[in-house]
Amino acid sequence: MKTATTAPALERAIRILNLLTQAGSPLSGADIAKQLALPRSSVHGLLMQLLQTDLIRKTDERHFVLGAHTMYWANGFLAQQNIVNDFQTAISRIPELDSYTLTLSALSGNQVVYLACRNSQQAPLGFEFRMGMQLPAVFTATGKVMLSTLPQDEILQLLPELPPPYTETSVRNHEELFAELETVRRQGYAVDNGQLRLGMHCFGVAVTDYSGRAGYGIAVSLIEREVNETNRSQLVSGLKKLAQSLSASLGSLTRSR
Structure with missing residues (x-):
């Protein structure tokens, strides 16, 4: 209420x-x-x-x-967030992610807000992520992975109703959302299969702090037709390395699955 x-x-x-x-x-x-x-x-x-x-x-x-x-104000906020600098430094150390678009975001209510972005010049998406951009969490890979760490009643408080779908593949009701979040918990990463923009595919992994809370999410984005089992495995593995590095900088003792 x-x-x-x-x-x-x-x-x-x-x-x-x-x-x-x-x-x-x-x-x-x-x-x-x-x-x-x-x-x-x-x-x-x-x-x-x-x-x-x-x-x-x-x-x-x-x-x-x-x-x-x-x-x-924005600069003051970012100055306190070493996670942004850590993200920019860490992505240069993971070569399997070099040619792809990478984003760092945080959950703000039922939205994700993008704190840092590296838009790929080698494989443009036709969609540009920007620092400060906000998008519905339920349609994004980072949003889904952060929501998956919350109890169901808290998710319902954040999302008493789901936003109107962006595409034909967007999640449309709580039943679909909770089924997706259960899959995220089981496999350890989230997928945006064109829910934000048709033709764009994203994988997302959570970044945890010293308390074990998933305060941030990181994602890799690519064109859907480029996705196959081989690069899915490589990209998720690279994301988990990145998440482990960032989580360690936040004092987390947990390891990505």
């Missing part, structure tokens, strides 16, 4: 910032009020406060985008 916030102005400001992040193009105050179902007067006041703190900026007299101060 959702609890009422004790700081409604803060909640509305966060909703505005989230909307501008997702929009990808400038929005007017009227657009924001309409999409968030908020009073225009309330939105106007919050926009003025966000402008003063450089959390948003104007592109013209009526339209707004995120401001530079959000990058200051």
Whole structure:
């Protein structure tokens, strides 16, 4: 059950910032009020406060985008996450992953947020992962592998309803999701078989910290027609080496299966 916030102005400001992040193009105050179902007067006041703190900026007299101060926060967050530097260093030591797209992500509610990406130049996917990108966890390999470590009741709290499918292979209900997560637990890695984008295939492995919690996920992505049993085995093995290295840097004593 959702609890009422004790700081409604803060909640509305966060909703505005989230909307501008997702929009990808400038929005007017009227657009924001309409999409968030908020009073225009309330939105106007919050926009003025966000402008003063450089959390948003104007592109013209009526339209707004995120401001530079959000990058200051993002850089501050990443500066505390040695995992990003460790990821960039570790991937250079695993040659079997050299020619593929690799991503590092964390679970944020029912979304995965990408902390680091290396998009392949040798085998382009027609899809570019970007730092800060958020996608539904249930359609991604890293999302599935992190969700698989949670108890079912916690998953249901995060996902009382599944998001609309992205493709014809996307998981569509809790029954399908829980069956997939059980497979992930059994085999030790997750698969996105075109659920995020048709023609793209991803394998994901969890990264655990000192407490054994799967705080991060790493994935390798390639074109679906390139997948066969030989490279599946090689790629999953390479991912598990990478996960073991990153988990060790976080103080984990566990080993990838």
